[in-house]
Amino acid sequence: MAESMDLNDFHWLLAIVQSIDVGVVVLDRQYNVEVWNSFMENHSGRSARDAAERSFFELFPEVDEVWFRNKVENVVTLGTAAFTIWEQRPYLVRFKNYQPITGVEDFMYQNTTILPLMATNSKIEHLCVIIYDVTGVAVNKRQLQSISDQFKHLSRTDRLTGLNNRGHWEEELKREHARHRRYGSSAALVIFDIDHFKKVNDTYGHQAGDTVIRSVAQVLREQLRDTDIAGRYGGEEFVVLLPDIDATGARIFAERLRMLVERLQISHDGQVIPFTISLGVADLSEPSHDHQQVIQWADQALYNSKRNGRNQVTVFGF
Ligand SMILES: Nc1nc2c(ncn2[C@@H]2O[C@H](COP(=O)(O)OP(=O)(O)OP(=O)(O)O)[C@@H](O)[C@H]2O)c(=O)[nH]1
Numbered sequence: 345m346a347e348s349m350d351l352n353d354f355h356w357l358l359a360i361v362q363s364i365d366v367g368v369v370v371l372d373r374q375y376n377v378e379v380w381n382s383f384m385e386n387h388s389g390r391s392a393r394d395a396a397e398r399s400f401f402e403l404f405p406e407v408d409e410v411w412f413r414n415k416v417e418n419v420v421t422l423g424t425a426a427f428t429i430w431e432q433r434p435y436l437v438r439f440k441n442y443q444p445i446t447g448v449e450d451f452m453y454q455n456t457t458i459l460p461l462m463a464t465n466s467k468i469e470h471l472c473v474i475i476y477d478v479t480g481v482a483v484n485k486r487q488l489q490s491i492s493d494q495f496k497h498l499s500r501t502d503r504l505t506g507l508n509n510r511g512h513w514e515e516e517l518k519r520e521h522a523r524h525r526r527y528g529s530s531a532a533l534v535i536f537d538i539d540h541f542k543k544v545n546d547t548y549g550h551q552a553g554d555t556v557i558r559s560v561a562q563v564l565r566e567q568l569r570d571t572d573i574a575g576r577y578g579g580e581e582f583v584v585l586l587p588d589i590d591a592t593g594a595r596i597f598a599e600r601l602r603m604l605v606e607r608l609q610i611s612h613d614g615q616v617i618p619f620t621i622s623l624g625v626a627d628l629s630e631p632s633h634d635h636q637q638v639i640q641w642a643d644q645a646l647y648n649s650k651r652n653g654r655n656q657v658t659v660f661g662f
Pocket residue numbers: 504537538539540541542543545549550551552553554557578579580650
């Protein structure tokens with residue numbers, strides 16, 4: 345009676361393992377396949393008969409052999425299961441993704457469990473690899489992350505120029521100012537403003553004015569190093585934070601920008617729009633209370649450039 349129950353149990357278990365919607369593979373200690381359920385048959389295109397006694401690494405050359413062997417050795421030594429989630433490794437074996445809703449990805453994301461299987465002699469001579477299809481969860485999470493990244497980018501970016509907007513740029517300045525205080529690194533701030541911009545708008549129209557603002561932003565972008573942080577501060581006012589540069593270097597940067605803008609040829613209805621910029625430079629090496637004070641210094645220098653005839657650079661304190 346008990347024996348027939350055991351046999352029943354065994355058949356039931358086999359039926360369950362065959363039909364569950366996860367991959368089940370039993371490997372011996374030489375990594376040869378002993379059990380291969382229907383999930384594995386369906387997704388790999390290989391029958392259990394075809395996979396039997398073949399090396400797991402031969403069946404799936406994409407498996408990182410060193411990593412997998414190491415993982416299995418730990419499972420055997422410790423006698424406990426090991427888990428890998430898709431965020432650590434997108435998949436163990438590369439299966440095609442057939443889920444219609446998540447069709448954006450062409451492979452199946454997987455979580456994997458490796459279980460030690462103890463024999464009656466208490467030795468671990470086999471392992472069970474369980475593969476879960478988590479494509480739906482993974483794709484949703486990645487899409488949410490991508491939307492959140494896009495929102496973050498939009499909330500920091502000026503629509504017209506693509507530069508940092510004022511709020512985000514000020515946060516960056518605040519951070520750099522604090523870093524500068526802690527480490528005494530050099531940095532400078534350049535503020536500049538398009539001269540007589542109201543006249544550009546009044547003469548050529550607001551759209552032409554927008555084109556001028558965009559062109560200035562483009563010239564600025566072309567002059568930036570990776571670590572420089574540029575922003576649109578107001579209507580026709582721009583700011584650049586230049587880390588690891590002193591006042592002399594910042595003056596050279598500002599002067600080059602001034603010349604490049606002066607040479608820009610923006611046409612409107614066949615006419616070239618003449619325009620220039622005035623610039624103010626402040627040195628973060630000078631002792632300051634906070635980042636706002638450095639902005640005031642650069643603003644003051646910009647004001648002096650305007651007052652002294654525009655189209656020029658002034659360094660605060662010089
Ligand atoms: N086209 C356009 N114009 C803008 C934008 N933002 C601000 N302005 C205009 O920029 C002009 C700024 O004029 P003012 O502050 O008087 O300065 P300005 O004419 O440049 O004179 P100075 O700065 O003294 O040389 C105003 O006419 C604003 O309407 C924008 O996004 N696009």
